[in-house]
Amino acid sequence: MQNMKTLKYFILIIFIIVISSECKAQTFNSTINKYYKQTQQEYNKFKKKRQKEYNKFKQNYLKEFSEFKNNYLKYLDRDIRSINLMTFDDKIHIIDLPLNLRPKKGESNSKKQLKLLNWEKYNIKKLEPSIFKEISKDPKKIISLLKDLKHLNFILKKTDKPLKKTIHTPRKPKRKEVSKNNIPHGFPTHYIRISSPFGWRKHPIYGRMKFHRGIDLAANKNTPIIASANGIITYAGYNDGYGIFVKINHLNGYKTGYAHMCRTIVKNNQKVKKGEVIGYVGSSGNSTGNHLHYEVYYKDQIIDPNKTF
Numbered sequence: 001m002q003n004m005k006t007l008k009y010f011i012l013i014i015f016i017i018v019i020s021s022e023c024k025a026q027t028f029n030s031t032i033n034k035y036y037k038q039t040q041q042e043y044n045k046f047k048k049k050r051q052k053e054y055n056k057f058k059q060n061y062l063k064e065f066s067e068f069k070n071n072y073l074k075y076l077d078r079d080i081r082s083i084n085l086m087t088f089d090d091k092i093h094i095i096d097l098p099l100n101l102r103p104k105k106g107e108s109n110s111k112k113q114l115k116l117l118n119w120e121k122y123n124i125k126k127l128e129p130s131i132f133k134e135i136s137k138d139p140k141k142i143i144s145l146l147k148d149l150k151h152l153n154f155i156l157k158k159t160d161k162p163l164k165k166t167i168h169t170p171r172k173p174k175r176k177e178v179s180k181n182n183i184p185h186g187f188p189t190h191y192i193r194i195s196s197p198f199g200w201r202k203h204p205i206y207g208r209m210k211f212h213r214g215i216d217l218a219a220n221k222n223t224p225i226i227a228s229a230n231g232i233i234t235y236a237g238y239n240d241g242y243g244i245f246v247k248i249n250h251l252n253g254y255k256t257g258y259a260h261m262c263r264t265i266v267k268n269n270q271k272v273k274k275g276e277v278i279g280y281v282g283s284s285g286n287s288t289g290n291h292l293h294y295e296v297y298y299k300d301q302i303i304d305p306n307k308t309f
Contacts, residue, residue: 065129076121078240083110083117083213086257086297090234090249097252101183103298103307107199110300113211181274182250184228184308188258189281189292191217198304204288214257214295215305221290223281225258227272228294228308236264242293243285246278257295260287 087110196204196216203210231250239245242259246266249255262282272278283290296303 062129069124069127072124073121075241076117076124080114080117082239082242083113085235085239085247086110086255086295087300090232090255092232092234092249092251094251094253097183101180102253103301103303105301107304108211108213108302110297110302113213113302116211179230181230182252182254184250184254184256184296184305186228186274187217187309188228188256188294189217189219189223189225191219191223191292193218195289195291198306205286213302214259214293216291216293218289218291219281221262221280221282223292224277225261225279225281225292227274227276227278228256228296229254229274231256231272233266233268233270233272233278236266236268236270239285241286243287244279244282245285248272248278253299255297257293257297259293259295260284260291262290 194215195218196212198212198215200209201212202208225246227248229248229250231248231254233246234249234255235245235247237245239259242257244259244261244264246258246261246264247255248258258279260281260283261279262284264279266272266278281290281292294305296305296308
C-alpha cells in the first residue's frame with residue numbers, strides 16, 4: 001500500500017515537471033516570436049526610412065547631373081562663340097602681310113578646336129549617370145560626386161552671361177596703316193610669372209584636359225595691360241568665361257585677345273597704338289586669381305604667344 005502511494009506521488013511529480021516544462025517551452029517560443037516580430041518591424045521601418053532617404057538622394061543627384069549637363073553644354077557653346085569671335089574678320093578688309101612677315105603654321109587652328117568642342121558636346125549629350133549600379137558597393141563615392149557636381153554647377157552658372165553684341169563698321173585700311181608695328185610682339189603686361197602655358201593642359205577649374213588657346217600671365221591686380229601692336233578695338237566688354245575682354249584687329253590677319261581684366265578703358269572702333277594702355281589686370285570670368293589671359297590669332301591659325309615675345 002505504501003509502495004503504491006509512493007508510486008502515485010512519483011508519477012504526479014513527473015507529470016508536474018512535464019507540464020511545467022511544456023509551459024516554459026511555450027513561454028520561451030512566445031517570447032522568441034514576439035522578439036522576432038518586433039525586430040522585423042524595426043528592420044522594415046529602418047529599411048523604409050533608408051529607401052526614402054536614398055530615393056531623395058538619387059533624385060537630387062539626377063537633378064544636379066541634368067543641370068550639370070545643361071550647364072556644361074552652355075559652357076562649350078560659350079567656348080565655341082569665343083573662338084568664332086577671335087576668328088571673325090570684324091568686317092574689316094585686311095592687307096596681307098609679305099611672306100617673310102607671316103607666321104609659321106600655328107600649333108592649332110579654329111577648325112580643329114571647333115571640331116574638338118563639338119565632339120565633346122556630342123559625348124556630354126550621351127553621358128548617363130551609371131553610378132547607381134555601384135551604390136551598394138561604395139556609397140561614399142556618390143556623396144563625393146554630388147558635392148563635385150554642385151561645385152561645378154556653381155562655377156558654370158557664375159559665368160553664364162551673354163556675349164555682348166557689337167556693331168562693326170566695315171572699312172578698308174590704308175596701306176600706310178599696316179606696318180611692322182601692326183604685328184604683335186613684346187609683352188602685353190608686366191607679369192610675375194607664366195601661370196599657365198599655351199597648349200594642352202588640365203583645366204584648373206573643371207579638371208579636364210583642354211587646349212589652352214593662349215598664355216596666362218600672373219600679375220598684381222590693376223597692373224596696366226598694353227596693346228601688343230597697332231590696331232582697332234573690335235570688341236570691348238564682357239565675354240562669358242573670359243570676363244572683361246578686349247579684342248584688337250591689327251588689319252593684317254593678326255588679332256589679339258586680352259581676358260579677365262578688372263576694367264577696360266577703350267571702346268569699340270577705337271584706334272590704338274602699340275604700347276597704349278587698354279585695361280587693367282583682374283580676375284573676372286572663369287579665373288582662379290589675378291592674371292592676363294593673352295591670345296594671338298593669325299586668320300584662323302592659333303599662335304603660341306610665347307613666339308611673339
